[in-house]
Amino acid sequence: xxxxxxxxxxxxxxxxxxxxxxxxxxxxxxxxxxxxxxxxxxxxxxxxxxxxxxxxxxxxxxxxxxxxxxxxxxxxxxxxxxxxxxxxxxxxxxxxxxxxxxxxxxxxxxxxxxxxxxxxxxxxxxxxxxxxxxxxxxxxxxxxxxxxxxxxxxxxxxxxxxxxxxxxxxxxxxxxxxxxxxxxxxxxxxxxxxxxxxxxxxxxxxxxxxxxxxxxxxxxxxxxxxxxxxxxxxxxxxxxxxxxx
Amino acid sequence: xxxxxxxxxxxxxxxxxxxxxxxxxxxxxxxxxxxxxxxxxxxxxxxxxxxxxxxxxxxxxxxxxxxxxxxxxxxxxxxxxxxxxxxxxxxxxxxxxxxxxxxxxxxxxxxxxxxxxxxxxxxxxxxxxxxxxxxxxxxxxxxxxxxxxxxxxxxxxxxxxxxxxxxxxxxxxxxxxxxxxxxxxxxxxxxxxxxxxxxxxxxxxxxxxxxxxxxxxxxxxxxxxxxxxxxxxxxxxxxxxxxxxxxxxxxxxxxxxxxxxxxxxxxxxxxxxxxxxxxxxxxxxxxxxxxxxxxxxxxxxxxxxxxxxxxxxxxxxxxxxxxxxxxxxxxxxxxxxxxxxxxxxxxxxxxxxxxxxxxxxxxxxxxxxxxxxxxxxxxxxxxxxxxxxxxxxxxxxxxxxxxxxxxxxxxxxxxxxxxxxxxxxxxxxxxxxxxxxxxxxxxxxxxxxxxxxxxxxxxxxxxxxxxxxxxxxx
Amino acid sequence: xxxxxxxxxxxxxxxxxxxxxxxxxxxxxxxxxxxxxxxxxxxxxxxxxxxxxxxxxxxxxxxxxxxxxxxxxxxxxxxxxxxxxxxxxxxxxxxxxxxxxxxxxxxxxxxxxxxxxxxxxxxxxxxxxxxxxxxxxxxxxxxxxxxxxxxxxxxxxxxxxxxxxxxxxxxxxxxxxxxxxxxxxxxxxxxxxxxxxxxxxxxxxxxxxxxxxxxxxxxxxxxxxxxxxx
Numbered sequence: 001x002x003x004x005x006x007x008x009x010x011x012x013x014x015x016x017x018x019x020x021x022x023x024x025x026x027x028x029x030x031x032x033x034x035x036x037x038x039x040x041x042x043x044x045x046x047x048x049x050x051x052x053x054x055x056x057x058x059x060x061x062x063x064x065x066x067x068x069x070x071x072x073x074x075x076x077x078x079x080x081x082x083x084x085x086x087x088x089x090x091x092x093x094x095x096x097x098x099x100x101x102x103x104x105x106x107x108x109x110x111x112x113x114x115x116x117x118x119x120x121x122x123x124x125x126x127x128x129x130x131x132x133x134x135x136x137x138x139x140x141x142x143x144x145x146x147x148x149x150x151x152x153x154x155x156x157x158x159x160x161x162x163x164x165x166x167x168x169x170x171x172x173x174x175x176x177x178x179x180x181x182x183x184x185x186x187x188x189x190x191x192x193x194x195x196x197x198x199x200x201x202x203x204x205x206x207x208x209x210x211x212x213x214x215x216x217x218x219x220x221x222x223x224x225x226x227x228x229x230x231x232x233x234x235x236x237x238x239x240x241x242x243x244x245x
Numbered sequence: 246x247x248x249x250x251x252x253x254x255x256x257x258x259x260x261x262x263x264x265x266x267x268x269x270x271x272x273x274x275x276x277x278x279x280x281x282x283x284x285x286x287x288x289x290x291x292x293x294x295x296x297x298x299x300x301x302x303x304x305x306x307x308x309x310x311x312x313x314x315x316x317x318x319x320x321x322x323x324x325x326x327x328x329x330x331x332x333x334x335x336x337x338x339x340x341x342x343x344x345x346x347x348x349x350x351x352x353x354x355x356x357x358x359x360x361x362x363x364x365x366x367x368x369x370x371x372x373x374x375x376x377x378x379x380x381x382x383x384x385x386x387x388x389x390x391x392x393x394x395x396x397x398x399x400x401x402x403x404x405x406x407x408x409x410x411x412x413x414x415x416x417x418x419x420x421x422x423x424x425x426x427x428x429x430x431x432x433x434x435x436x437x438x439x440x441x442x443x444x445x446x447x448x449x450x451x452x453x454x455x456x457x458x459x460x461x462x463x464x465x466x467x468x469x470x471x472x473x474x475x476x477x478x479x480x481x482x483x484x485x486x487x488x489x490x491x492x493x494x495x496x497x498x499x500x501x502x503x504x505x506x507x508x509x510x511x512x513x514x515x516x517x518x519x520x521x522x523x524x525x526x527x528x529x530x531x532x533x534x535x536x537x538x539x540x541x542x543x544x545x546x547x548x549x550x551x552x553x554x555x556x557x558x559x560x561x562x563x564x565x566x567x568x569x570x571x572x573x574x575x576x577x578x579x580x581x582x583x584x585x586x587x588x589x590x591x592x593x594x595x596x597x598x599x600x601x602x603x604x605x606x607x608x609x610x611x612x613x614x615x616x617x618x619x620x621x622x623x624x625x626x627x628x629x630x631x632x633x634x635x636x637x638x639x640x641x642x643x644x645x646x647x648x649x650x651x652x653x654x655x656x657x658x659x660x661x662x663x664x665x666x667x668x669x670x671x672x673x674x675x676x677x678x679x680x681x682x683x684x685x686x687x688x689x690x691x692x693x694x695x696x697x698x699x700x701x702x703x704x705x706x707x708x709x710x711x712x713x714x715x716x717x718x719x
Numbered sequence: 720x721x722x723x724x725x726x727x728x729x730x731x732x733x734x735x736x737x738x739x740x741x742x743x744x745x746x747x748x749x750x751x752x753x754x755x756x757x758x759x760x761x762x763x764x765x766x767x768x769x770x771x772x773x774x775x776x777x778x779x780x781x782x783x784x785x786x787x788x789x790x791x792x793x794x795x796x797x798x799x800x801x802x803x804x805x806x807x808x809x810x811x812x813x814x815x816x817x818x819x820x821x822x823x824x825x826x827x828x829x830x831x832x833x834x835x836x837x838x839x840x841x842x843x844x845x846x847x848x849x850x851x852x853x854x855x856x857x858x859x860x861x862x863x864x865x866x867x868x869x870x871x872x873x874x875x876x877x878x879x880x881x882x883x884x885x886x887x888x889x890x891x892x893x894x895x896x897x898x899x900x901x902x903x904x905x906x907x908x909x910x911x912x913x914x915x916x917x918x919x920x921x922x923x924x925x926x927x928x929x930x931x932x933x934x935x936x937x938x939x940x941x942x943x944x945x946x947x948x949x
Contacts, residue, residue, distance in 0.1 A: 009647065012694045013657055014687040019694030020701075037695045040647040046640045048599055050621025054640045058647055089618065137600035170558045174598025181595060182679015184253050188558055188598070189684070213687040220685035265929070272930040285760035293757040300754060306742040313735075325735040377936060378927030394927060401929045420928035428936045435937075436846070452912055462923035462938025465882050469875050470845060480738065487911075488756070491901035495759045502926065505779065506865040506900075509938070510918040518875045518915070529738045537745030 002032045003113070004070040008079045009041040011209035011232070017241025018209065018232035022075040022110055025234045029114065029122040039065055044082045047089060049176045056090050063087075063099040072103065075110040075234060077139020077207045078175075083107050085142060109139060109207065110234060115148035120155055125237040128158040132201040133233070134167050134192065134215070136208035145207060149233065153205075156236055166195040171206075173214035189218045197228060203242070205233040249567075249592040256563040262398055266561055269397050273555045276503025283505065284496075294496045295610030297489040298546035301481075305536065308450040308483045309527065315453030319515035322524045332528045333364035336442070336475055339524055340370045343473055345439040349431075351457075351464035352376035353444025354392060354549055355479045355528055358571040358584060361442065372442075373434050375463035377427050384411035390565030390573065392551035393501050398564045431463070441467030445478045446548070447493060448525070451486045453515030455525065458497060460508045468513070468521075475524045480532050481545040487512075493548055493609075500608040501550040535583040541619055544579040546609045553603035553613055559596050568593055575603035579616040582623040591627035594620045660689045758901060765863055765898055772863045772896040773946075779866025783921040784934060786943035789893070793947055797823065800888065800945065801832035804853060807886065809836065813851040815872075815880050816841035819890070820857065845879050854880035854939075855888045859908065859916075861944070864899040868919040868944060871910060878915060886941040887919075893948045 003026060007019040026033050043058035062083070066072055074080050084104050092100050114120040133153065139145040153161050172178070172188025179185075193215060196204055204219075206212045209232065216230035229243050236242070256262060281287045301308060313323045326332035340348065348365060350356060350372050362372045362383075374383040378395035382388060385407045389395030396404060401418045408414040414426045443464050447456040455476055457464050468474045484490050490512075498504040517523035536542055554560045554574030565573035569589045572580050581593045594617055603613040625633045646656035664671050672681055680686040731737040765771035773789075780787045790796055804812060814826055826840045839847055848854065856877075860869040868889050872878045881887045897903045900918070923938030934940055 007694050007698075009653075010687075013660075013689050016690045016692060016694035016697055020697055023698055035695065035698055037699070038650050040650075040653045041643075045643065048618060048621075049636060049640065050594070050618065050624060051637060051640055052622060054637065054644055058644055061648070086615075086618070089615075137598075137602070141601040141605055170598050170600035170602065172558070172598060174600065177595070177598040179678040179680070181250055181253050182684070183250070183257055184559065184562055185598070185679065186684050187257055187562060214684065217680065217684040217687060221681075221683040269930045283762050285762055285764075289757065290759045293759050296754070296756055306739060306746055309739065309742075325733075325738055327734045327737060331734060375937070376927070377925045381927070394930070396927055397930075399928075401931070404928050420931035421933045423928055424925050424933040424936055431937065436849075460923065461925045461936040462882055463936070465878070465917070466937050469878050469882060487904045487907065488901060491904040492756070492759060494900060504920075505783070506867055506918065506920040508919065508921045508923055510920075512916040512918070514911075514913055514915055516913065519873070521875065527738075529734075529741075533738060533741035533745070536742060 001030065001117075002034060002070055004066065004068065004072045005033050005035045006039050006066075006072055006074045006079070007035065008074065008076045008209060010213060011076065014213055015209050015232065015241075018075070018212070018235055021232065021234035021238040021240035024238040024240065025110070025123070026073065028238070029119040031119070034070070036065055042079045042082045044078060044086070045175055047082065047086055052089050059087055059090055059092075060096055063096055063103060066103050066107075067099050070106070071113065072107045073110055073113045074107060075207070075232060076209055077109055077136045077143045077145055078210065080107055080109045081138040081142035109143045109145050109148075111148040111152040111207070112143060112145055115151045120152050123152065123155040123237060124157070125155065126157040127236050127239075129202040130160040130162060130200065131203045131205050131236060132162050132164050132167070132196045132199055133205050134164060134171060134196065134211070136206050136211045137170050139207040140168065149207060153233065153236075159236065162199050162201065164192070164196040164199060166192045171211045171215055173211045175210060178214055185214070186218060189215055190222070193218055197224070201228060203236060204228055204230045205236055206230065207233060249595060252567050253563055256567050261400055261403065262564050263562070265398055265400050266564055269394065270555055270561050273502060277500065277552070277555065278503070280499035280503040280505055284499070290496050291608055291610050293492050294608050295546070297484060297492050298548065298609045301484045301489070302536070302542065302545045304485065305480065305483065308485060309480060311450040312448050312453060312483050315450070316515045316525060319453060320517055321453070321515055322522070324524060324526045326526055326528045326530070328530050329359035329528075332359045332477065332526055332530065333361055335526055336361055336477070337364055337368040337370075339473065339475060340365060340368060340440060343439060345370050345473070347371045347373065347434070347438045348440040348442055349373050349375045349435055349438040349463075349467045349471065350442040351444070351459065351467050352379045352395065353442070353477055354571060355444050355477050356442060357389060359477070359528060359530060361477065370440075373431070373438070375431055375435070375467060376459075377424055377461060377463075380427055380431070381407060384408065388566070388571070391554060392549050392572065392574075392576075394551070398566065428461075435466045435470045438467070438471050440473040440475060441471035442475045442477065443467060445476050445482060446497070447490050448478055448483045449485075449487050449490050450483050454487065454490070455513040456490050456494070457511040457513070458494070458507050458509075460504075462509060465509055465511060468511070472520070473522050473524070474517070475526065477526045477528060480527050480529055481547075496608040497548055497550050500552040500606070531583040535580070538583065541579065541582070541616055543611050544576070544583075544616060546611050547576050547580075548609055550608060552606040552608060556602040556606035558600060558602065559598060563596065568596060575613045575617065576611075579611075579613060579620050582620050587627055591624055591629070594624045654693070657689055657693060661691075664688065761864055761899065767898070769893060769896065772898065773893060776861060776863040776866055776896055779863065780944065783866045784942075785866055785921050786941065788943065788945050790945060790947045792949065793823065796890065796945060796947055797825065797828045797832070800825075800855070801829055803888070803943070804829065804833050804836065807853065809833070809852040809886075811837045811839065811851040812853045812855060813839040813843055813848045813880055813884065815856040815877060817857050820855075825855070843876060845876055845883065848876060848879045849883040851884045853886045853888055854882075854884040855890070856880050858889050858891045858895070860903055861891050861896050861946070862898075862900050862903060862918075863896050865920055867900065868942075869903070870917045870919060871914045873914050878917060881917065881919060882938050885935070885939055886943070887939040888943050888945065889919075890945045890947070893946055
């Protein structure tokens with residue numbers, strides 16, 4: 001099976017290990033991964049900042065690049081939510097609207113794709129570590145991805161997956177929010193982090209690069225890097241970029 | 246207006262506020278879960294309640310005249326007001342005609358919104374708020390910080406001090422003692438008042454019933470004892486039938502404070518009580534603007550339960566006053582473009598991380614986080630022009646950098662080189678955006694994922710086979 | 720620097736006309752998917768089985784601090800009420816003027832059974848009712864799902880009986896139990912359009928200070944239901 005992988009801009013630039021993990025995880029279940037390197041950003045920042053006019057061009061570009069029949073797999077809940085739902089805010093019409101309606105039906109978040117296509121059962125991996133899952137909001141509430149993610153993580157032999165009491169609450173990233181009200185953004189992140197650290201995990205796994213950079217930044221800023229690593233969940237399966245010990 | 250970022254910093258540093266918010270919202274969230282568990286399915290209940298509100302908003306044009314004719318036919322006076330000033334003027338006129346010196350007011354968000362308290366006071370009518378929390382904030386010369394719990398931002402000790410200093414109630418930190426003392430002090434006021442002002446939770450078009458929801462009994466005291474009852478409503482509060490009101494009542498209390506039902510729900514018939522005059526003031530004040538604003542119309546579905554505030558991680562940290570006007574929290578952000586004063590229409594929509602917890606909590610299915618994105622689009626004319634210009638310039642630059650493969654790579658390279666060649670400037674820029682110190686800024690990777698992915702394709706993969714994928718990546 | 724809000728142009732001198740016109744102008748047909756109504760269902764649905772209704776109502780009452788006493792028949796009601804008033808050391812009670820209480824001879828019976836008791840019957844004013852220790856009312860229905868008493872009245876003094884005293888006693892028959900509010904409202908009785916209807920789901924309360932629940936604020940601190948089996 002051929003899949004079109006879209007590794008969003010933040011992951012591509014700041015977390016290439018996570019991107020590699022995603023590609024390898026897909027390949028490990030037999031998928032043939034193609035990745036169009038003309039893909040950049042889905043336009044989410046401009047939409048969320050309330051400038052849909054400035055997002056339009058990026059969205060149209062994305063739609064044009066995804067104008068094929070392949071399933072599009074994206075390892076980021078918020079980008080999936082953008083392409084699936086929020087493009088509706090851009091008043092698309094004609095050919096663009098057709099492209100969008102085609103894309104909406106075949107754009108998937110990674111775990112969602114693996115589980116819905118019955119591929120998760122083929123995943124075999126081992127990781128002897130305790131992992132806390134923090135649910136990224138758009139992955140949780142727009143993609144409804146908690147179920148598929150739990151099912152996929154169930155395939156990770158040896159791992160102790162723990163749910164944090166605050167795992168369903170926003171980590172405080174929020175895209176533009178993180179730079180407009182940084183003190184609040186960090187305060188929220190730190191509260192979630194402290195709740196998670198009480199469970200003494202080796203890894204904190206997320207489904208969105210933005211949230212991972214934010215929480216990872218706080219971990220680093222607070223000098224906690226030796227205790228815990230913030231990763232994309234795909235990394236747990238392939239070991240890409242995983243710090244051990 | 247102070248800068249929003251400064252306001253937020255100030256709220257974060259206020260330890261008493263942080264404790265009050267964390268404690269109270271923790272309790273409310275737990276209770277709500279218990280109350281919702283008694284429903285067969287919250288999702289189905291939301292569906293039922295959403296339909297009721299959606300249809301009511303859709304049919305405002307016919308339901309309002311229907312309501313009016315039911316009421317007027319039975320002797321209740323109905324007054325219409327386009328804006329806050331007109332609404333206040335009409336209520337003040339009633340008070341003047343009746344030479345009202347004292348009036349009791351039970352918790353009403355719309356009265357707060359139009360500034361009725363101050364208008365009556367200016368016209369020589371003393372206003373005494375009768376809801377406990379509302380009375381506390383009135384005495385403290387503050388405004389309510391929550392839709393259903395006006396003094397949620399205060400600790401018992403602070404409440405005790407306010408009550409002691411402003412109304413001579415014995416100093417205490419015991420909520421029970423304080424609550425009882427306030428009620429006791431207010432009792433003679435109810436008997437004295439010549440007018441009772443209340444909001445309403447719903448008005449039933451089909452039968453002309455006014456529905457009032459409360460726990461304390463202060464609202465009942467007001468309309469039972471005063472010779473004149475003035476009810477003020479936002480025009481969206483109408484529902485088609487009693488059965489519809491029943492549907493909403495089944496989710497309102499559960500959603501608001503995690504109660505199965507509030508202690509009291511009054512369904513007042515269209516005919517006023519013998520020996521009493523009743524007025525209903527129907528207020529627009531920006532609501533018809535919301536009605537005509539495309540998808541934003543959904544904000545008129547709101548039943549003011551406050552569930553979105555209770556669920557909101559930002560509200561939990563900054564409290565209601567940070568929003569700067571009557572309606573705080575997610576619903577405050579989506580109402581602001583239509584009902585809010587121009588000072589708050591600019592930055593208020595930034596008090597949101599778009600997490601969607603509000604949408605999930607809303608019992609009438611308002612897609613709050615989506616509407617907040619739209620509210621941001623409406624906020625720009627009210628923001629400082631240079632801030633908007635800067636933001637758009639950045640986003641345009643970003644769009645350009647994302648507009649092609651080469652530009653994309655160059656911008657990445659630029660980012661890396663800036664860090665290497667101008668470390669100090671880069672750090673300063675990052676710090677101004679809050680990405681430094683306590684939150685380390687992400688560093689651009691030496692090699693983009695896409696490059697690594699392609700390179701790997703050119704080598705034998707782990708499986709020992711030559712990989713055929715990624716050809717489009719050439 | 721923020722742009723000033725433009726004052727909205729007045730289209731008409733009459734606010735009513737202007738508001739309705741604005742609503743008419745912006746009107747768009749309803750989205751079909753959201754039309755029609757559905758009923759809210761509960762985790763526990765007692766149906767119309769009297770025993771199940773009673774069991775659910777009892778659970779709700781206990782949880783909501785509504786005192787309840789289940790009596791085998793009307794004969795025992797007068798004695799039970801008298802005993803409760805006596806043990807509360809009630810000096811003044813105010814009684815609703817209604818057919819049921821007339822038939823039972825409630826006013827005379829209580830006055831005869833409780834020494835030094837002043838019983839306020841029909842015609843008592845709001846001041847007098849407020850000075851009573853206990854207000855006694857009937858009720859129109861009892862909603863099991865939310866443990867709610869449905870009271871009614873045309874006069875403000877009738878409504879004051881369940882509000883102004885410190886204690887509210889309410890008398891109902893077990894057959895008046897209904898499953899839920901929505902259902903009851905859809906088959907509402909003939910008095911409904913004319914009389915006020917008050918739903919009482921417990922003694923008055925507040926949680927305004929630190930979310931600490933305090934029972935007994937402006938209204939009664941105690942609500943007791945006397946449920947009579949026939």
